[in-house]
Amino acid sequence: MRRGLVHVLAWLLATGAAVTLSWWGVHTVMAGTAYDPPRALPLTAAEATATSQDSRPPPSGNSVASPSPGPSRGPATRTPAPSRTPDASASPSPSAVSSSPAASGTVKSYDTDGGRVVFDLRKTYATLVSATPGAGWSMQVWKTEAWIRVEFASGADRVSVFCTWHDGPPRVEVGTY
Template sequence: MRRGLVHVLAWSLATGAAVTLSWWGVHTVMTGTVYDRPRALPITAADATTQGAKPLASSTNRATPSKGSVTPSSPSPKPTETPRTPTPSKTPPQNTGPSPTTSGQVKSYDTDGGRVVFDIGATSATLVSATPGAGWSMQVWKTQTWIRVEFGAGADRVSVFCTWHDGPPRVEIGNY
């Protein structure tokens, strides 16, 4: 009986040590992969639709069924309304000056490894989002004068550099 208790105690200690070591290793690696979340850009009057500020649908909100649309409980096989798509408003954009949170144009760059979106201003840039393609991983480096996004898959590497240390921001894409 005593011998069995010693074996169970030894097994419990070894298992606890292994779980602790594994958790610490995974935690250390995952902490290094976190980057700033993309920020939402403000919507100006030029971005408004003719339907006002009411969104049609998004990936996180389900559209509420309209009066004539088909729902699981409705017996009608066809909707009576046609879906509407947003159209840009015809009003000219109002020049209210740059917002302190945005400084320029939002530009996206599609590469073999994924997609990178920058908010490019006159003297600096910020990373809006970076999304790796299927089968690709991603790393992001940021400093005061440049941002680098690198996509990797096996031995293939695609880097997207945005630099502004010696002039206005410019973007360079390189395959390695």
């Protein structure tokens, strides 16, 4: 009986030491990989009004209430392009989401067939605020010191949003291929 207790005690000590050592190693590694918390971007009054109006169901003449949509990540304002040919009329135009005088950058949104990309464009660089693929599209992001590329893919269709600032202020190009 005494011999069994000694074995159990030795096993408990060894297991406790292993768990402690593992926890300490993981804690040390994870403490060095702290990420910045996500930023909340301010909405302009026009955007807030448009968002609240877009999320309401359209008024109807009858008294039957239409079912409310489930929780969403924002209004679905994406419209399909009439063709997949890369011409001036098919390329999306950037729309400024917000611009605060305290910040030196401008937050711009680019809606494409594949999804939506939002950049914070500063004088000498840009940062990716968000990238959201559309339904049925996948997304991949590449970042370097001088550019950011977001590519949406669906089957053989590809939409690329490319922001560069290596030789001047940031500029964004949208391409469909």
